[in-house]
Amino acid sequence: MMDLTFTEEQELLRQAAQEFAETRIAPKISEMEETGRVNDEVVRALGEAEMMALTIPEEYGGLGLGYTARLIALEEIGKVSVATAMMLQVLGLGIEPIILAGSEEQKQKYLPGLASGERLATVAVTEATGGSDPGGSRSTYKKDGDDYIINGRKVFITNSHIADTIVALARDEEDDSGRAFSTFIVEAGMEGFKATHREHKVGMRGCNTGELSFENCRVSKDNLLGVEGKGMRVAMAAIGDVGRGGMVGCALGLHAACLEASLKFASERILYGKPISNLQSIQNKLAEMKIDLDAGRLLGYRAAAIQDKGIRSSNEFAVAKYFTTEAAQKAAKVAVDIHGGYGCMEEFAVSRYYRDAAVLGPSAGTSDIMKVIIAGWILKPYRK
Amino acid sequence: MLKIVVCVKAVPDPKEADQIRIDPVSKTLVRVDVPLVLNPLDKNAMEAAVQLKEQFGAHVSVLSMGPPPAANVVKECLALGADQGILLSDRAFAGADAYATAYTLARGIEKIGSYDLILCGRASSDGSTEWVGPELATLLDAPIVTMVKEIIEHGDEWWKLKSGLDNGYRVVRVKLPAVLTVTRELNIPRTLSFSGIVKARRKPIAQWGIDDLDAPEKAVGLKGSPTIVSEMTTQESKREVEMISGTREEMAERLIQKLADAGFLSSN
Ligand SMILES: Cc1cc2nc3c(=O)[nH]c(=O)nc-3n(C[C@H](O)[C@H](O)[C@H](O)COP(=O)(O)OP(=O)(O)OC[C@H]3O[C@@H](n4cnc5c(N)ncnc54)[C@H](O)[C@@H]3O)c2cc1C
Numbered sequence: 001m002m003d004l005t006f007t008e009e010q011e012l013l014r015q016a017a018q019e020f021a022e023t024r025i026a027p028k029i030s031e032m033e034e035t036g037r038v039n040d041e042v043v044r045a046l047g048e049a050e051m052m053a054l055t056i057p058e059e060y061g062g063l064g065l066g067y068t069a070r071l072i073a074l075e076e077i078g079k080v081s082v083a084t085a086m087m088l089q090v091l092g093l094g095i096e097p098i099i100l101a102g103s104e105e106q107k108q109k110y111l112p113g114l115a116s117g118e119r120l121a122t123v124a125v126t127e128a129t130g131g132s133d134p135g136g137s138r139s140t141y142k143k144d145g146d147d148y149i150i151n152g153r154k155v156f157i158t159n160s161h162i163a164d165t166i167v168a169l170a171r172d173e174e175d176d177s178g179r180a181f182s183t184f185i186v187e188a189g190m191e192g193f194k195a196t197h198r199e200h201k202v203g204m205r206g207c208n209t210g211e212l213s214f215e216n217c218r219v220s221k222d223n224l225l226g227v228e229g230k231g232m233r234v235a236m237a238a239i240g241d242v243g244r245g246g247m248v249g250c251a252l253g254l255h256a257a258c259l260e261a262s263l264k265f266a267s268e269r270i271l272y273g274k275p276i277s278n279l280q281s282i283q284n285k286l287a288e289m290k291i292d293l294d295a296g297r298l299l300g301y302r303a304a305a306i307q308d309k310g311i312r313s314s315n316e317f318a319v320a321k322y323f324t325t326e327a328a329q330k331a332a333k334v335a336v337d338i339h340g341g342y343g344c345m346e347e348f349a350v351s352r353y354y355r356d357a358a359v360l361g362p363s364a365g366t367s368d369i370m371k372v373i374i375a376g377w378i379l380k381p382y383r384k
Numbered sequence: 385m386l387k388i389v390v391c392v393k394a395v396p397d398p399k400e401a402d403q404i405r406i407d408p409v410s411k412t413l414v415r416v417d418v419p420l421v422l423n424p425l426d427k428n429a430m431e432a433a434v435q436l437k438e439q440f441g442a443h444v445s446v447l448s449m450g451p452p453p454a455a456n457v458v459k460e461c462l463a464l465g466a467d468q469g470i471l472l473s474d475r476a477f478a479g480a481d482a483y484a485t486a487y488t489l490a491r492g493i494e495k496i497g498s499y500d501l502i503l504c505g506r507a508s509s510d511g512s513t514e515w516v517g518p519e520l521a522t523l524l525d526a527p528i529v530t531m532v533k534e535i536i537e538h539g540d541e542w543w544k545l546k547s548g549l550d551n552g553y554r555v556v557r558v559k560l561p562a563v564l565t566v567t568r569e570l571n572i573p574r575t576l577s578f579s580g581i582v583k584a585r586r587k588p589i590a591q592w593g594i595d596d597l598d599a600p601e602k603a604v605g606l607k608g609s610p611t612i613v614s615e616m617t618t619q620e621s622k623r624e625v626e627m628i629s630g631t632r633e634e635m636a637e638r639l640i641q642k643l644a645d646a647g648f649l650s651s652n
Contacts, residue, residue, distance in 0.1 A: 008456055009581060012463055016576035023575060050578045063578050 004298070006072075013069050017076035020049045025081045032083055032206025033352065038162050039206055042084055047117015051077075052091050055242070056099065060111035067242070067307040071249045071300055078253015079260075082356040083206035085253055086363070089246025090158035093364075094121025096238035097167045097183055101226030106185065110165055122163040123243070124154040124186075124212050125235050131156065131362065132369050134232065139214060140173040141182060146221050150184065150192070150214040158363070160210035161195045164188035167225060168214070169235045183231035185223045192217030203355030240314030241307055243364035244321040248300040251324035251360055254353055255296060258328070258335035259289045261350050265339055276338075285338060289331050296324035315377040322370035325360045332357035386442035388433045388501045391489055391520070392461055394420040394454035395510045404510075411613045413510060420450075422457045425505025427464075427573035428566045432535070433503055434465035435571065440538070443467050445496050449477055449488050455589060462584035463576055470496065474593035479606030481613075482511065486519035488604050491597040493524065502563040506531055517565035527562045533569040 006014070024045040032039050046052065054070045056062020063069075070092060078085035095114050098106060098121075113119035127137040139152020150170050154160075164187060172180035186193055197211040226234045263286060266277035276282050303316035335350045336343035343350050361367060396404055396418035405414045422430075433444045446461040448454050449472040458469035472492050480488065493499060502524075504517040514530070521528035533553060534546035541560060546553050548567050558564075594601060602608060628635045628642075643649050 008459055009585070011456065012460060012576060012581050012584075013578065015460070016463075016578055016581060019575040054578065063582055065578065065582065069578075 004301075010068065010072060013065070014072045014076055016049075017073040018079075020045070020051075021077045021080035021084075024049070025077060025084050029081055029206070029352075032081070033346075036200060036205040038087065038208045042206070043087075043120070043162065044117070046084070046088055046091070050115070051088055052095065052117055052121075053115035055092060056095060056111050056115045060107050061115040062111065063115075066304075067245060068301060068304040070242075071245060071252075071304045074246060074249025075252045075256070078250045079257045080253075081206070082250050082254045082257075082353075082360075083204040085250045086204050086246075086359075087159060087162075087207040089243075089250060090122050090363075091120055091163075093238060093243045093246055094123050094159070094163060094165065094167055096242040097123065097225055097234050098185065100237055101183070101234040105222070106225065110185065114165060119165045120159060120163045121165045121167070122157055122159040123235065123238060124157045124160075124166050124168040125239065126154060126156045127152065128155050132366060134169070134235070135179070135181075137169065137171065139168070139170040141170040141184070142173045144218070147218050148182075148184065148221065148224065150186070150217040150219065152214050153196075154212040154214075156199070156209055156362075157212050158207065158209055160212055161198060161208050166193075166212065167235070167238075168212070169231055170214075172229065175229070179232075180229040181232040181235075182228050183225040183234045184219050185225055186214070186217065186219060187223075190217055190219060201359055203352070203357065203359040205355075237312070237314070239364055241312060241317060244314065244317035245300070245304060245307065247360065247364045248296070248303070248317065248320045248324045251321075251328040252293070252296055252300055254356055254360065255289070255293045255324065255328040255331045258331040258350065258353050259286070259293055261348075261353070262286060262289065262335045262338045265342070265350075269340075282338060285334050289334060292323075292327035292331065296320065296327050299323050315373065318365075318370045318373040318377070321364065322367050322374070326367055328360055329357045386436060386440060386501060387497075387499045388436065388442050388444045388503060389493055389496060389499050390426070390429050390433045390444060390446045390461065390466065391502065391504045391516070392426040392430065392446055392448045392457060393423045393505075393508045394448065394450045394457040395423045395508050397421045398424060398509045406616050406618060411616045420453055420457060422460050423505055423508045423510075425507060425509070425566065425568065427505075428568060428570050429503040429505050430461055430464050430466065431571045431573040432564075432566055433501075434574070436501075436538075437465060445470065447489060447492050447496070448472065449480070449485055449492070451478075452591075455591070458589055459584060460576065462587045462589070463580040464574065465580065466587070468587060469589040471589065471591045472593075472597070473591050474604075476594040476601050477605045479609065480604065481609035481611045482513045482515035483519055483610055484604055484606075484608035486516045486523055487608060488597070488599065489516070489520055490523040491599045492592060493520075495592065495597060498561075500560045502526070502561075504563065504565045506565045506567050514565070517563055521563035524563070527558050528564070529556050529558050529562065530565045532564045532566045535570075 028039045028042050053062040054065045058064040074085045129136045141148045141150045166186045168186050192215045194213045196213045199209040267275050269276045299320035303313045303320045306313040332354045336354045339350050342348050400418045403418050407414045436442050444466040446466040446469045448458050455471050458471050462469050507514040529545050529547050531548035532545050533548045537544035542557050545556050547556050628638050
């Protein structure tokens with residue numbers, strides 16, 4: 001029989017994440033909103049709370065708690081600050097390729113620092129040529145003795161200006177097929193590597209997104225991650241499972257926050273002499289938000305449970321990512337609607353949720369791309 | 385090494401206190417759907433134990449009497465740093481008043497073995513009697529210091545403590561083994577950590593029932609309870625709202641006047 005309840009330990013993890021978010025992150029939100037910049041104390045707090053250690057095996061200084069635990073943490077942090085959840089999700093996404101494809105030396109070298117928060121990670125795949133079509137990206141690498149020389153530019157990279165351990169995808173300049181991609185671990189401070197433009201997003205302020213430039217960036221062969229020419233697989237496996245899973249966590253947290261704010265407001269706002277929660281059409285909105293939230297949670301935690309069994313769950317996460325990010329965007333709109341004019345005012349958190357919701361879609365693949373993936377998955381047995 | 389026992393209680397989440405009703409007939413608290421959490425002041429007791437463990441080394445046992453779901457709270461204490469957990473759980477323990485609770489805890493402590501220090505929260509957020517600590521000390525024939533707000537000195541034998549009073553404090557020296565009940569001022573409890581939760585996996589939790597304790601059935605639970613709550617009422621608290629209007633200066637002026645009239649502003 002399938003057990004859909006959380007274990008006692010998972011409930012404690014949720015409590016820990018909730019306490020952390022409320023005590024360490026919530027007090028920093030207004031500053032993050034105002035400056036739009038990453039808050040150093042938030043980053044430090046994430047490290048101290050071992051948030052980046054969740055998925056790293058214990059032998060490399062991690063907690064080995066796995067992906068359900070990660071989803072729980074992201075959901076709870078996302079309830080308080082989607083910007084912080086997003087930052088954390090990509091810190092975890094940057095770690096994953098090293099767990100999946102790193103050599104023993106690379107794991108020893110990078111994972112303990114990444115677990116403690118001394119090192120901060122990201123994944124750099126997207127280019128101006130289109131994130132939906134990573135195969136079309138133009139950044140190249142070329143062998144030069146024992147080194148590789150990377151050239152190119154990455155856009156929309158989360159943690160671009162705070163990460164010092166970057167897993168970057170580039171194409172083999174000398175391969176004519178156009179399909180030979182490799183992933184490299186690039187470290188901040190390496191010659192020819194630079195974080196350049198910072199984006200100003202409508203939402204998730206306090207989470208950094210920007211561009212990275214590689215100009216004859218020289219990395220040693222020790223920084224090649226996995227097998228040369230098989231880098232696309234490494235990047236896509238990480239993005240498919242951990243990247244999408246992370247976005248599910250952000251979406252669930254945001255959705256839950258929208259529902260909570262709406263319940264509170266609807267119970268307090270008096271019209272016609274009664275709280276508006278007495279109005280049936282408001283009740284319908286609240287009930288629909290709850291239905292979507294629960295459905296999204298079931299999809300998300302199902303995919304995470306599969307992942308925790310060591311089975312790839314990119315397809316299940318595609319379903320969950322599509323559903324939860326779309327549902328969270330809808331929930332944010334409804335939450336703003338329930339607040340009437342107050343929903344447009346920055347004093348009310350729902351206005352932030354609305355802006356944050358706008359940023360949920362593209363990362364780790366747009367909703368269109370999720371449908372492409374899901375269709376590919378279910379049509380596979382029918383393809384001759 | 386110091387041997388510490390922390391007595392903790394699972395209470396209905398105080399954040400959801402408005403969900404708790406009093407049964408007009410039985411005078412007991414009706415807890416519908418309110419999750420059980422670690423009693424807030426017990427967190428201070430746990431924190432004190434863990435700090436002592438970090439400073440001097442100590443073996444910390446956490447002891448709770450409650451229904452099976454209270455095991456969560458014991459687990460939480462293990463994650464916070466306790467070394468072993470014991471849940472006293474049995475149908476026979478149900479309906480206990482403060483005295484029967486203290487009696488059962490005392491029997492549990494005897495079974496644990498020797499101790500140097502027993503730490504309790506000053507009160508539970510639901511029952512709020514403040515009796516369990518003192519009764520426990522009496523039953524164990526140990527000295528008690530209540531409302532501890534600071535541990536000033538830890539000697540080998542004598543400890544110096546600051547104990548709260550309504551309008552001040554007293555400094556007390558107490559000889560171990562002793563029972564202390566602690567207040568919120570004692571420390572800022574740490575929050576749960578993931579690594580603490582992982583470590584708690586390897587720590588034992590025992591569940592002891594009436595048969596495990598040296599206690600006759602008539603001395604525990606409702607049967608062993610010499611106090612009866614005969615009346616319990618909720619107090620209505622009201623907030624009055626008064627809107628002040630006028631120019632900014634007028635509004636500020638009037639607000640100051642109101643606060644002064646209500647005695648919130650003193651002239652010095
Ligand atoms: C906040 C944020 C953080 C990000 N963080 C990172 C990061 O850390 N690392 C990283 O590498 N990337 C990151 N990205 C990039 C993200 O992965 C891309 O934005 C995403 O893949 C979409 O790519 P694009 O923006 O180039 O849009 P395009 O690919 O140009 O898409 C444009 C439109 O075409 C649609 N479309 C494209 N292909 C199809 C198709 N086959 N069928 C139907 N419709 C299609 C899309 O759905 C979209 O509506 C981030 C993006 C954002 C917004």
